[in-house]
Amino acid sequence: xxxxxxxxxxxxxxxxxxxxxxxxxxxxxxxxxxxxxxxxxxxxxxxxxxxxxxxxxxxxxxxxxxxxxxxxxxxxxxxxxxxxxxxxxxxxxxxxxxxxxxxxxxxxxxxxxxxxxxxxxxxxxxxxxxxxxxxxxxxxxxxxxxxxxxxxxxxxxxxxxxxxxxxxxxxxxxxxxxxxxxxxxxxxxxxxxxxxxxxxxxxxxxxxxxxxxxxxxxxxxxxxxxxxxxxxxxxxxxxxxxxxxxxxxxxxxxxxxxxxxxxxxxxxxxxxxxxxxxxxxxxxxxxxxxxxxxxxxxxxxxxxxxxxxxxxxxxxxxxxxxxxxxxxxxxxxxxxxxxxxxxxxxxxxxxxxxxxxxxxxxxxxxxxxxxxxxxxxxxxxxxxxxxxxxxxxxxxxxxxxxxxxxxxxxxxxxxxxxxxxxxxxxxxxxxxxxxxxxxxxxxxxxxxxxxxxxxxxxxxxxxxxxxxxxxxxxx
Amino acid sequence: xxxxxxxxxxxxxxxxxxxxxxxxxxxxxxxxxxxxxxxxxxxxxxxxxxxxxxxxxxxxxxxxxxxxxxxxxxxxxxxxxxxxxxxxxxxxxxxxxxxxxxxxxxxxxxxxxxxxxxxxxxxxxxxxxxxxxxxxxxxxxxxxxxxxxxxxxxxxxxxxxxxxxxxxxxxxxxxxxxxxxxxxxxxxxxxxxxxxxxxxxxxxxxxxxxxxxxxxxxxxxxxxxxxxxxxxxxxxxxxxxxxxxxxxxxxxxx
Numbered sequence: 016x017x018x019x020x021x022x023x024x025x026x027x028x029x030x031x032x033x034x035x036x037x038x039x040x041x042x043x044x045x046x047x048x049x050x051x052x053x054x055x056x057x058x059x060x061x062x063x064x065x066x067x068x069x070x071x072x073x074x075x076x077x078x079x080x081x082x083x084x085x086x087x088x089x090x091x092x093x094x095x096x097x098x099x100x101x102x103x104x105x106x107x108x109x110x111x112x113x114x115x116x117x118x119x120x121x122x123x124x125x126x127x128x129x130x131x132x133x134x135x136x137x138x139x140x141x142x143x144x145x146x147x148x149x150x151x152x153x154x155x156x157x158x159x160x161x162x163x164x165x166x167x168x169x170x171x172x173x174x175x176x177x178x179x180x181x182x183x184x185x186x187x188x189x190x191x192x193x194x195x196x197x198x199x200x201x202x203x204x205x206x207x208x209x210x211x212x213x214x215x216x217x218x219x220x221x222x223x224x225x226x227x228x229x230x231x232x233x234x235x236x237x238x239x240x241x242x243x244x245x246x247x248x249x250x251x252x253x254x255x256x257x258x259x260x261x262x263x264x265x266x267x268x269x270x271x272x273x274x275x276x277x278x279x280x281x282x283x284x285x286x287x288x289x290x291x292x293x294x295x296x297x298x299x300x301x302x303x304x305x306x307x308x309x310x311x312x313x314x315x316x317x318x319x320x321x322x323x324x325x326x327x328x329x330x331x332x333x334x335x336x337x338x339x340x341x342x343x344x345x346x347x348x349x350x351x352x353x354x355x356x357x358x359x360x361x362x363x364x365x366x367x368x369x370x371x372x373x374x375x376x377x378x379x380x381x382x383x384x385x386x387x388x389x390x391x392x393x394x395x396x397x398x399x400x401x402x403x404x405x406x407x408x409x410x411x412x413x414x415x416x417x418x419x420x421x422x423x424x425x426x427x428x429x430x431x432x433x434x435x436x437x438x439x440x441x442x443x444x445x446x447x448x449x450x451x452x453x454x455x456x457x458x459x460x461x462x463x464x465x466x467x468x469x470x471x472x473x474x475x476x477x478x479x480x481x482x483x484x485x486x487x488x489x490x
Numbered sequence: 491x492x493x494x495x496x497x498x499x500x501x502x503x504x505x506x507x508x509x510x511x512x513x514x515x516x517x518x519x520x521x522x523x524x525x526x527x528x529x530x531x532x533x534x535x536x537x538x539x540x541x542x543x544x545x546x547x548x549x550x551x552x553x554x555x556x557x558x559x560x561x562x563x564x565x566x567x568x569x570x571x572x573x574x575x576x577x578x579x580x581x582x583x584x585x586x587x588x589x590x591x592x593x594x595x596x597x598x599x600x601x602x603x604x605x606x607x608x609x610x611x612x613x614x615x616x617x618x619x620x621x622x623x624x625x626x627x628x629x630x631x632x633x634x635x636x637x638x639x640x641x642x643x644x645x646x647x648x649x650x651x652x653x654x655x656x657x658x659x660x661x662x663x664x665x666x667x668x669x670x671x672x673x674x675x676x677x678x679x680x681x682x683x684x685x686x687x688x689x690x691x692x693x694x695x696x697x698x699x700x701x702x703x704x705x706x707x708x709x710x711x712x713x714x715x716x717x718x719x720x721x722x723x724x725x726x727x728x729x730x731x732x733x734x735x736x737x738x739x740x741x742x743x744x
Contacts, residue, residue, distance in 0.1 A: 024675075024677075027675070027677060027678050028677035028678075031677055031678050031680075031681035031682075032677065032681060037681075037685070338663050338664045338666065338682050338685075339678055339682070342678060342681045342682060342685070343678060343681075375543075375544075375670075375671065375674055375675070376671075376674075376675050376678065377668070377671065378631070378664050378666055378667060378668025378669075378671045378679070378682070379542065379631075379668055379669075379671070380631035380635070380664035380668070381631055381632075381635035381636065382631070382635070382662075382663075382664065384635070385635055395583075398541070398542065398544075398580075400544075401542070401543060401544030402544045402546045403544075404544050405543075405544035405545050405546075405547075406544075410544065414543070414545075415545070418539075418540045418543065418545040418548040419548060421539070421540065421548065422540065422548040422549075422551060422552060424534070425503075425534040425535045425537070425551075425552040425555065426534075426551055426552065426555055428531070428532045428533070428534055431503070431534045431535070435503075435506070435507040438507075439507065439508075460673050460676050461672065461673065461676070461711070462711075463676060463680075464676060464677075464679075464680030464683070464684075464711070464712065464715060465680070465683075465708065465710075465711025465712050465714065465715050466710070466711050466714030466715050467711070468508050468707060468711065469508055469509065470508070471508065471509075471510055471511075473510065474506050474507050474510055475501050475505065475506045475510035475513040475514065476501075476506055476529075476531060478510055478513075478514065479529050479531070480531070
């Protein structure tokens with residue numbers, strides 16, 4: 016078992032037994048559910064909107080080569096720079112070098128999961144650059160030196176009391192109130208200093224619009240616009256899969272993203288950025304860079320079966336509905352992307368041997384697939400990941416032997432029947448001796464949390480053979 | 491398809507071995523509403539345990555065996571939404587290169603979970619059952635999201651004489667069974683099961699029912715461990731109660 020798997024098992028066991036954690040997450044997600052359901056009613060035909068979004072993303076991903084080049088051409092024509100990063104290291108090196116060459120000492124960031132994925136902040140901090148997360152949730156988890164708990168709401172696991180305590184410790188020991196408005200004011204004052212000191216702003220992108228050559232960013236706090244317009248340099252760090260063909264596609268993607276993410280009709284700020292400040296413009300950065308990160312995505316593109324995983328618009332809806340996420344929480348996954356999309360994606364991005372366990376950590380209930388706004392067949396991709404894991408030899412050999420034995424029995428009805436009878440008989444003996452749950456009980460993992468399964472003396476097939484043909488049922 | 495007169499029973503392996511009463515009750519209900527019932531004795535398992543664990547090469551021959559056993563059936567009825575899903579949804583993926591693929595696709599079109607067979611194919615919601623108890627309904631995942639069974643079980647339950655239906659919160663949230671998931675991630679599975687048990691308990695109902703005895707097997711274990719007063723009972727077992735024998739057929743312990 017990989018170390019990531021061992022850690023996941025331990026953390027998931029602790030968190031899923033933590034009822035206070037469950038109540039907090041349930042409370043937060045229940046209010047999300049209500050907003051999401053209400054939000055959906057604003058869209059005349061939700062299913063048609065999902066279908067449209069799926070088609071747009073499918074077209075974009077199937078013609079990624081063409082649309083990315085179109086995007087690049089437009090950005091470069093306006094004086095922007097586009098850097099193609101094959102992996103995390105290339106992306107980080109580009110941004111680090113840029114910061115060093117331009118004498119950048121302070122960076123402000125708006126929320127971006129891709130920068131988490133490539134570990135950009137620690138890379139910049141190593142060169143002595145001060146990096147500020149300016150999304151309130153990200154700011155909070157940065158102060159706690161934690162990873163985001165959720166791809167959309169990074170500090171969802173904390174209540175206001177914990178946040179007040181954190182701010183007292185790290186920002187201002189005189190804070191007394193734990194009122195959200197007061198706490199926000201503290202963060203705002205602190206972050207204003209950073210916005211005006213920063214020479215570089217880093218953002219992600221929700222969409223890259225090919226025909227407009229523009230980066231589309233959806234935010235709610237206004238920090239995104241400050242990051243992208245106040246500092247001298249703006250760097251967009253994003254995945255190549257964020258491309259969409261046309262500006263008009265945003266007419267459906269923006270409201271669907273907002274509805275799926277937070278239940279809003281549209282996010283408070285919806286921004287399109289096409290390049291650096293031009294002559295005669297009052298604000299905007301002098302330099303504009305877009306770092307297009309591959310980092311395993313083109314490998315996924317080559318996989319016809321799972322290519323659609325690249326359609327993901329990172330709305331977080333699959334996390335919110337996932338019963339496993341709701342019980343183990345975001346940190347147990349130990350990955351940048353949590354929940355169903357993370358469990359599908361991470362083995363592709365970070366290695367199947369190390370992360371195949373996440374594909375198994377699902378009951379395959381399919382709730383994720385039912386809410387995905389771009390209709391990614393998430394739980395079936397988990398099944399394919401499992402198949403890929405066994406084919407890659409990433410699972411236990413004892414398990415393979417067990418399933419080979421099982422197959423033999425299932426191909427031979429008499430052996431199956433005899434096997435079933437023997438197991439029931441043996442278990443009855445074990446339980447009869449009061450050894451349920453002991454080391455001698457092959458069902459002890461089951462029995463740790465459950466009372467033993469019933470062990471009837473006769474199987475259905477035996478009952479049928481005896482008199483089922485005639486006597487079962489009404490006389 | 492034209493209405494079949496005889497149906498072939500597909501009894502999942504765990505029902506055969508651990509919950510034979512579920513199968514007996516399924517036979518009773520089908521016969522009571524006028525169907526002939528056939529049980530092909532060479533059937534074993536649909537292959538889902540191996541398939542879901544990623545062992546598709548091991549699952550495939552079982553699936554082929556299943557198709558061979560059932561391919562001449564007019565209609566296949568299964569007392570489990572999950573196992574019916576295996577035939578309906580997954581065989582086409584699993585048998586994509588098999589010589590039996592066309593047979594599998596045709597068979598998928600003739601395979602039904604019990605409640606959807608009764609309501610959608612047979613057109614029956616009143617099966618003449620009596621069950622004077624309070625019952626809450628758990629919407630089992632595979633039936634709900636793979637087979638799109640929403641209202642059929644509730645239509646059947648509403649027609650049962652004496653039955654009081656109590657809605658539970660989060661009725662569509664997974665109970666946490668998930669096949670080998672329940673063993674591989676026992677802690678998480680049990681946490682989900684306990685959440686479901688709390689939703690069940692909050693209804694105060696005497697019984698919790700579902701279209702899937704696999705969910706109920708897990709839930710019965712969880713409820714048993716919690717010493718909860720609510721018991722599980724398979725949907726078909728409620729429908730089989732004819733009012734003559736009022737002994738409860740809640741999943742029997744031996």
